[in-house]
Amino acid sequence: MSFEQTFKNIDDLLYKDSGSDSELDYIGQTSWVMFLRYLDELEQDKADEAELKGEEYSFILDEEYRWANWAMPKDTEGNLNHHVALTGTDLVQFVDGKLFPYLAKFKQEADSANTIEYKIGEIFSELKNKIQSGYNLREILEYADSLPFRASKDKHELSHLYETKIKNMGNAGRNGGQYYTPRPLIRAMINVIDPQIGEKIYDGAAGSCGFLVEAYEYLYERMDKTTDNLKTLQENTLYGKEKKNLAYVIGIMNMILHGIEAPNIIHTNTLGENIRDIQEKDRYHVILANPPFGGKERPEVQQNFDIKTGETAFLFMQHFIKSLKTGGRAAVVIKNTVLSNTDNASIALRKLLLEDTNLHTILDLPGGTFTGAGVKTVVLFFTKGEPTKKIWYYQLDPGRNMGKTNPLNDKDMAEFTAFAKAETKPESSTSWTIKVADIDGTTFDLSTKNPNTPEETPLRKPEVILAEMESLDAETNTILQSIKELI
Numbered sequence: 197m198s199f200e201q202t203f204k205n206i207d208d209l210l211y212k213d214s215g216s217d218s219e220l221d222y223i224g225q226t227s228w229v230m231f232l233r234y235l236d237e238l239e240q241d242k243a244d245e246a247e248l249k250g251e252e253y254s255f256i257l258d259e260e261y262r263w264a265n266w267a268m269p270k271d272t273e274g275n276l277n278h279h280v281a282l283t284g285t286d287l288v289q290f291v292d293g294k295l296f297p298y299l300a301k302f303k304q305e306a307d308s309a310n311t312i313e314y315k316i317g318e319i320f321s322e323l324k325n326k327i328q329s330g331y332n333l334r335e336i337l338e339y340a341d342s343l344p345f346r347a348s349k350d351k352h353e354l355s356h357l358y359e360t361k362i363k364n365m366g367n368a369g370r371n372g373g374q375y376y377t378p379r380p381l382i383r384a385m386i387n388v389i390d391p392q393i394g395e396k397i398y399d400g401a402a403g404s405c406g407f408l409v410e411a412y413e414y415l416y417e418r419m420d421k422t423t424d425n426l427k428t429l430q431e432n433t434l435y436g437k438e439k440k441n442l443a444y445v446i447g448i449m450n451m452i453l454h455g456i457e458a459p460n461i462i463h464t465n466t467l468g469e470n471i472r473d474i475q476e477k478d479r480y481h482v483i484l485a486n487p488p489f490g491g492k493e494r495p496e497v498q499q500n501f502d503i504k505t506g507e508t509a510f511l512f513m514q515h516f517i518k519s520l521k522t523g524g525r526a527a528v529v530i531k532n533t534v535l536s537n538t539d540n541a542s543i544a545l546r547k548l549l550l551e552d553t554n555l556h557t558i559l560d561l562p563g564g565t566f567t568g569a570g571v572k573t574v575v576l577f578f579t580k581g582e583p584t585k586k587i588w589y590y591q592l593d594p595g596r597n598m599g600k601t602n603p604l605n606d607k608d609m610a611e612f613t614a615f616a617k618a619e620t621k622p623e624s625s626t627s628w629t630i631k632v633a634d635i636d637g638t639t640f641d642l643s644t645k646n647p648n649t650p651e652e653t654p655l656r657k658p659e660v661i662l663a664e665m666e667s668l669d670a671e672t673n674t675i676l677q678s679i680k681e682l683i
Contacts, residue, residue, distance in 0.1 A: 199353050202339050203361065209336050215326035219365040224442050226361070227449045228323050229340045234452055235316070236263035237345040256313060261298055266290060268341045276338065287330035296320050310431075312458045315448055322441040322463065355409075355453035362404045362446060377403075377486045377529065378565060382410045384609035385484060385527040385575060388557070388616045393419040393428060395481035400466040400515055402436030405447035407484040408461075409454040416455075430456060435480065437466040467493055467511050470500040471518040479521040486529035487512035489571065503548065505541035510534070513545060517552060522581040526553075532560065532572045536643035546640035550632055553578040557616055558642070560591045564598030577616070586631045588621040591646060623648055 206226055210216040216225055239255055239262070246253035259265060269280040282290055303317025327333045344350040363376050386407075391397055393415055399407045412434060419425050434456065438444040444463045451459035491508030498504045501514050509530050516526055534542060535558070549555050557577035565573060578584075594608045615622055621629060628646050635641060 199343065199350075199357055202342060203357055206336050206339050209332045209339075210327070213327050213329050213332045215328035219361075220442060221326055223361050223365050223446060224323060225326055225336075227445050228319065228325070229336055230343070231319060231445075231449055231452070232263055232267065233340045233343060234345050234449075235312075238312070238457070256302075256316070258298075261295060263341075266295065267337045281334070282330075283334040284330040287333055288325070288328065291325050291333070296323075296325060309462050310458060310460055315458060315461075318463050319445050319448065323445055351453060351455060355450070358450060358453050359406075362406075362450065377406050378604040379406065379410065380604045380606045380609050381529075381561070381565065381575075382406050382484070383414075383606065384613045385577075386411055386414050387613050388577060389482055389484065389525050389527050390617075391415060391482045393425050393433070396432070397434050397482040397484065398480035398519060399436045399483070399485045400519065401485050401487040401512060402438040402447050402461055403440075403443050403486070405436060405450045405459070405461065407486070408434045408436055408447075408459075409450055409456075411482075411484060412451075412454055412456060431458075431460075434460060436461045437464050439463075439465045465497075466515060467497050467500065467508070469515070471502070471515055472500075474515075474518045476521070479519055479524065481521055481524050483516050483520055483524070483526040483528065485512070485516065485526075489531045503541050503544045505539075507541065510541055510545050514548070517548065517580065520553075520580040524580045525578075526580070527575055527577050529561075529573055529575050532574045532643075534576075535574065536641050538639060543638075543640055546642060549576070549578060550584045550640060553580050553584065554582045555584045555587055557621075558587055558589050559612060559616075560589065562592055562594060562598050564602075565604055584632050586629055587642070588616075588627065588629045589644065589646070590615060590627045593626060625649055 203226070206229075207222050210222045210225055216222055235257070239253075239257070243253040243255070255262070264270070266282065269277045271277045299316050299320035301317065302313045303321050306314035306317055308314065325333075327336065343354065345354070359379070365376070391411055391414065397408065397411050399405070402408065412429065415429055415433065419429070434451070436447065436459070438447055438461060441463075444461065447461055448459055451461065487509045489507070489509040492506040493508055493511055498506065498511070501511050503510065503514055505511065513528065513530065513534075516528060520526055534545065536542075555576060555578045557575075559575040559577070561573045561575065563572050590612050592608065592612060594602075594604070596602050598604065611626070615624075615627060621627065623629065625648055626646070628644075628648050630644055
């Protein structure tokens with residue numbers, strides 16, 4: 197059976213179960229089951245490695261809570277031992293009453309947030325088992341047991357299928373953008389920023405960790421595959437924070453499937469941190485993010501920021517600027533209204549960007565880029581530590597209406613990526629440059645029209661059209677009168 201069919205079968209069972217109502221539930225429930233299946237493989241691998249070295253491996257989980265004992269006890273022939281395996285009400289009671297509480301305790305006992313033990317505790321503190329039928333759960337466990345995690349080829353296919361599930365979940369939800377940023381856009385942003393091995397990369401609104409897994413792929417493909425580089429990439433390169441329970445779990449699972457054993461993702465409200473407390477040791481070389489927009493933060497959270505506003509994305513922008521090292525690079529998706537809004541917070545944010553960073557590139561995205569989000573967005577590319585002198589704009593026009601059936605693809609981003617990486621930024625029908633010295637010094641309005649496209653003929657006012665019609669009528673009448681006189 198293919199991996200794709202296995203996922204479909206699990207979804208079908210969740211659909212039948214009365215505890216799961218939507219795509220969000222399906223992926224949440226699939227994730228905790230897959231996580232425990234992965235953990236079992238990880239422990240087996242480590243036990244095998246220790247045995248080869250003549251050492252003894254200390255298992256993370258007590259025997260009763262290991263996959264092979266509660267989920268898939270097998271007979272001598274490797275088949276499910278139905279005499280021992282829990283099912284029905286017994287299985288659900290064990291999962292809800294013993295397994296989840298046991299795993300949740302790891303959060304308190306872990307040495308640090310960067311350990312797999314902490315991730316176990318965090319995930320099972322936040323998720324609940326929603327599968328109400330122990331018979332459905334038994335079948336789901338059997339399907340999950342058939343998924344191999346050891347071979348990198350298998351992991352690659354699993355990660356691809358998992359990404360598809362995240363995409364479907366994003367399309368299904370009202371707030372699709374918080375779960376799924378189109379991967380061609382992410383890849384283009386990373387390509388332009390060009391992170392290097394040894395640099396720390398951060399997303400403070402990690403969601404399903406799309407930016408971090410794509411950055412991992414980008415670095416892995418380009419770096420020398422030395423032991424030091426691989427260790428650096430695994431342990432000291434990718435960092436994230438995420439507030440929402442489900443998104444945190446999905447992000448952790450997504451990174452694990454992409455080959456990152458203990459992701460450095462912290463479950464916290466990023467905006468709860470006072471930006472005045474951020475020190476050099478807390479800063480990053482690269483920031484890639486699509487923070488949630490349209491949210492409203494409470495006044496006590498706003499106190500953590502110099503520019504007070506309820507707009508979540510504007511608070512994230514301040515956090516990102518403060519979290520960049522001097523010389524650090526960032527690419528951040530944000531609503532296009534940030535360029536022109538006349539409220540005090542918007543003006544102050546634009547002033548901050550222009551004075552504290554080199555906002556060198558603005559990518560204007562077409563409507564429909566984010567399925568279900570219903571807002572126009574831009575990507576701001578900036579470097580910390582020097583003021584902006586000029587800004588290069590690029591207006592992306594794929595030549596079609598965007599949406600579920602016509603999503604963004606890598607080919608759409610090719611021209612922008614090539615232009616943005618050129619030493620001299622080209623002027624074209626889709627791109628132009630403005631000097632900061634030429635913008636209004638009171639509003640710092642950054643919304644500009646492309647001077648390289650021909651001006652559209654303005655629509656005439658109704659009264660002008662009526663006057664012309666009357667004039668033509670009079671002229672026609674004069675001509676007709678002249679003809680009559682000749683006859």
